[in-house]
Amino acid sequence: MDHETHDVDAAHLLRTIDADRERTQASLAPDVRLLYSVWGVAWIIGFTAAFLGSYPWDAPILPLWVALVIAGAALVAAIVISAVHSARRGSGMRGPSNVRGAITGNAFPLAFLVLGALGFRLAVAGTPPDAMLAYWVVGVCLVIGALGIVGAAMWNDRGQLAFSAWVLVVGFVAAWIPGAFVLLAGAAGGLGFLALGILAAARPRLVTGPIVPRHG
Amino acid sequence: MDELDPVIHVQARLRIVSVLDALEPGDSLAFTRLQDLLGTTSGNLATHLRRLEEADYVRIAKTIEGRSPATFVALTETGRLAFAGYKRALAALLA
Numbered sequence: 001m002d003h004e005t006h007d008v009d010a011a012h013l014l015r016t017i018d019a020d021r022e023r024t025q026a027s028l029a030p031d032v033r034l035l036y037s038v039w040g041v042a043w044i045i046g047f048t049a050a051f052l053g054s055y056p057w058d059a060p061i062l063p064l065w066v067a068l069v070i071a072g073a074a075l076v077a078a079i080v081i082s083a084v085h086s087a088r089r090g091s092g093m094r095g096p097s098n099v100r101g102a103i104t105g106n107a108f109p110l111a112f113l114v115l116g117a118l119g120f121r122l123a124v125a126g127t128p129p130d131a132m133l134a135y136w137v138v139g140v141c142l143v144i145g146a147l148g149i150v151g152a153a154m155w156n157d158r159g160q161l162a163f164s165a166w167v168l169v170v171g172f173v174a175a176w177i178p179g180a181f182v183l184l185a186g187a188a189g190g191l192g193f194l195a196l197g198i199l200a201a202a203r204p205r206l207v208t209g210p211i212v213p214r215h216g
Numbered sequence: 217m218d219e220l221d222p223v224i225h226v227q228a229r230l231r232i233v234s235v236l237d238a239l240e241p242g243d244s245l246a247f248t249r250l251q252d253l254l255g256t257t258s259g260n261l262a263t264h265l266r267r268l269e270e271a272d273y274v275r276i277a278k279t280i281e282g283r284s285p286a287t288f289v290a291l292t293e294t295g296r297l298a299f300a301g302y303k304r305a306l307a308a309l310l311a
């Protein structure tokens with residue numbers, strides 16, 4: 001093989017290697033556009049329903065139980081769709097990643113359990129309802145945002161970093177919003193997820209892929 | 217300059233190693249999933265995997281999942297190092 005042929009082959013082979021790596025990682029990881037959209041819609045429906053069930057205090061637009069059923073259904077639907085999608089994408093893969101994924105995945109419900117226990121304690125102790133609403137919205141954002149950022153660092157995942165950072169921003173802003181309007185911060189957070197989904201489709205390099213280049 | 221490793225320097229095997237190297241170290245992939253990703257026949261894939269296994273570049277584990285047998289393939293540390301050396305050799309050819 002002469003030198004020139006060698007050069008052409010090398011460039012082509014390196015491109016093939018990169019293409020196979022990218023295709024493999026994309027096909028095994030969840031589609032962030034789907035996850036952003038599903039969670040965006042769930043947050044908008046859930047938090048808007050919760051707002052309508054709490055505002056105005058004395059005569060809410062929706063009965064509280066109806067609002068909670070709608071919010072709960074949106075949350076369950078989002079969890080089921082993301083879990084099924086992620087499991088399908090990751091099927092056929094096993095090893096240390098699965099164990100780490102199970103640990104981080106279970107950290108969320110455990111953290112929500114603790115959040116719920118503290119919320120119950122605060123409510124029983126007579127915390128005013130508007131402060132309780134802020135507690136729930138900010139608490140949910142804190143759990144999802146903080147655990148998500150750690151997960152993003154662990155998986156070197158830019159999409160998860162963008163998502164989690166946005167959730168923390170929503171939580172920080174929500175902490176300063178009075179009364180039931182704090183719930184609208186959650187709905188606005190959902191709009192942000194949809195915007196991230198559009199960005200992921202239009203400018204994938206901005207909000208998908210690794211945070212720092214992988215080895216090789 | 218590193219020589220191009222003849223075990224890896226065959227298109228079908230290069231693609232197998234590229235896919236397996238994209239996994240986290242220690243992770244393995246089901247034979248059927250690997251076959252889907254590469255778009256190849258099972259016979260062809262099995263032949264090249266055997267060659268890679270002989271060189272200790274991949275580890276093949278047969279297990280039972282539910283009631284059906286499943287085969288999982290992973291890149292060994294030797295394979296990962298060999299692939300890194302192969303890419304270095306390619307890059308050196310371009311320099």
